[in-house]
Amino acid sequence: MAILHSGRNRETNSNSLQKRASLWQRLHIDPLLLLSLLILMGAGLFVLVSAGNQAAGMLDRQLIRFGVALLGMLVVAQIPPRYYKMAVPVLFLLGTLLLVMVLMFGDVGGGAQRWLDLKIIRFQPSEIMKLVVPMMVAYYFSKRPLPCTFKDVIISSVIVIIPVLLVAKQPDLGTALLIAASGLFVLFLAGLPWRYIIGMLVAAMIAAPALWLVMHNYQKKRVLTLLNPESDPLGAGYHIIQSKIAIGSGGLWGKGWFKGTQSHLEFLPERSTDFIFAVLAEEFGLVGVIVLLSLYSLIILRAATISMQAQSTFTRLLAGSITLTFGIYIIINIGMVSGLFPVVGIPLPLVSYGGTSIVTLLLGFGILMSISTHRQLVSD
């Protein structure tokens, strides 16, 4: 039945290729995904204008970044997934090598070694690994029968853990967390048996105290501050206290665009970057928050649909991981801003001001579009 079903699908889709969706399909654009992304980014700019408080050039720079990232997304969408699959092992080795180079020769910015200066451009290899690591794990499972065996779990875990450790060493806990999540999502979607999942959770609980011992002081401080923000009202706790005040004082409808006192009187730190959600919550209230989360949900549902319709193991695992990582991004950022999680430097995807994450995120959606629009032409 299922085979028949998918066969029929293939037929109707190949029909539609010639008739209904000819334009979008040929452009390799997923219209629904593109539209919801554009609405989200537009809404984000709206908030940014207020959060930036008319800071000179901020809007322009964000627009340029959006332009470049969207262009990158469309280019990436044109390339069939089989080419990505071919390139993955090389990309992975290259990425890991770059991470090692960052640790050895990288530039120090803000107390951490994250940047690699290639004379022409400076970039963070860790950012690229958010895409390459799930690709590599998906690639591995595309060569193995599913559900996975114990050996598969070990090998794929090693694939994830090496770059994660390299990034955590920089130290960039937020990115390490996201890379780990993106890799583990593939593992989970590939059918990681529940007994391993439970085993991992138990191991994590045991490892937590050990982790505490190896954490940097500032990381420990963040955790302690989360538990009791009032303990350090001038230092680390200040962010969380002010952010909660901003959110809470927004109420149901918010104080109105440009009327957020917390952000405009500069009580709120990092208000155009990591804490931009608090500005939105202050100025547009619970209603604004629900609208934003609905937009995010729309994107996630569409992306999940694409992943479910993907025909190869590689593409569906990759698409699934990109989708879920996007979700985790949102959850960690909002959880952090509203005082549920410790402060880790993770931006609100496609809304926060700032370069690298926007590009990586949209490249990810470009891959999703490629998977979605090259479906009929792919055979595993």
Add this chain to the structure above:
Amino acid sequence: MKHHFIRNIRRETKHYRWRMGASVCFVIVLFLVLIARMYYLQIVQYEKYNTLSEKNRVAVLPIAPNRGLIFDRNGVLLADNLPTFAIHIVPEQAENLDETLALVDKLIGLSERQMTNFEREKKRRRRYEGVPLRLNISEDEAATIAVNSYRLPGVNVVGGLMRYYPEGEVFAHILGYVGRINEQELQQIDPARYRATQFIGKTGVERYYENYLHGDIGLENVETDVRGRVLRVLSIDEPVAGNNLYLTIDINLQKKAEKLMENTRGAIVAIDPHNGAILTLLSHPNFDPNLFVQGIDHESYDNLTGDIDQPMFNRAIRGQYPPASTVKPVIALQALHKGIINTQTSIPDPGYFKLPNSTHLYRDWISEGHGGSVNITRALIESCDTFFYWMGDKMGIRNITESVVAFGLGSPTGVDISGELSGLVPSPEWKRATKNEPWYPGETVIASIGQGFFIATPMQLAHMSATLATRGKRVKPHVVAAIELSNGDMMEIETEELPPAFKGSQHWNTIQESMKSVIHSSRGTARFLSDNPYKIAGKTGTAQVFSVPQGEKYDASVIEERLRDHSIFIGYAPADNPTIAIAVIVENKNGASRIGKQVFDAYLLGE
């Protein structure tokens, strides 16, 4: 395909869709949790957070610590803090800052300098913190502002403390002064520690001991209304006042020194030779440091800096003069020590010295000379230049350099007053490096009487004098005797021993006896000082400002006042058990040794 297995596509797809579906549902559930969290913050706790945000902004206000006081050795107050009123503006509360400033200007007047200070201070304040606009306003001005406060939102009259130096200029070159923090200092201080502080030590002890004097900032948690007015204080973390300092200086001796230097340019430094405690340190003329506390106006500042007598110049630690004949005992000690001469060695003095193969005459200060047979003792007592020319040539520049360096010339003494200079001990290497010229034998000849490139500060000469008094035991001079810790305990500044000079040398007696005879023998250059119940050992010197051409005679009456010779005196007393060592420099006139003696009298006899 190198892997040979058959994919169960149907099962795999089904499995994947189940897991992906579950995951997406989980993400959506977490989104709902986030919305629930927002509901809790924005609806349930709305009142609380709205109050916090709109009505009661919690502010942390810094409280400046009181600056440590400075006392003399007997506890007489030298640097005080006086209560004053100042006008502060909270820029966020002023509806229109420019208008407000214009109105304040109209009511009580603002200078350009106050405006630029205000703009600078504004930049380093946090929001809702007052920025000082005018300090030290009068009660009338404070009243004017208070009456008009309804027109001046954000303008507050704030009580504070301001540095005051009750003794004024007498201690100006020891204490230095405090002033408003400038851009450059802003880069060097810890902004958190200085958030409420307006003044910082600029020179002297105020600067050297800034870390002790400043104290620790306090913090006050307050609830403020929308306009930033404090509604109530939630908690206070009290500031810790800076440490009080006790100087080694005796105010009476210092005042006496000031009086002795009236109408005179120069410096006096007196040290207790056994522990390095500075008994008096005076540079004259001086200035009123209180002018600088509130920010000196341009006119007064120009008057001070433009004054030809340079009252701002700390001659005691920054004035660099040729040490002249005052280094003779040190060079003599080296010559005896190295066996270049002995106490019997004598030469005839025709009134000049000539290097072989040269016609240039190095003249003695007595043109007809000191007679047929001058030995080292006579050369010191009568300050015979010819003997030293001859001896200097014989011993060479390296021996001369070595001896004065052992007494600390050429490098700062390390006294705890900011800004000390190091003087210069010339050497062939130094000349090669700075002037790219070789060392000439003639330069050795004039170096042997402390002239030429040779320069030293009064501080260094006093230190040298103390070392002569203690027969080579050297201790670091210091002006702070003790620091009062916050618990009330006194931390005494310990005597810091330096490497000794010519320790245990058998020639000390010769040198000390000669220095005593400078005052107490019939031929001594300072024999007119011998009318006192205790004995003095010393050495006079005359530093040339203007070099007399070959073949001419120095005649003070025909030389312009500023080009006349400086007189220098070093010495210690009582000669057999010294408790005070001194260096006095009087610019462009005689009298250094007399002033030195009067300081001794004041210290030893209480006159």
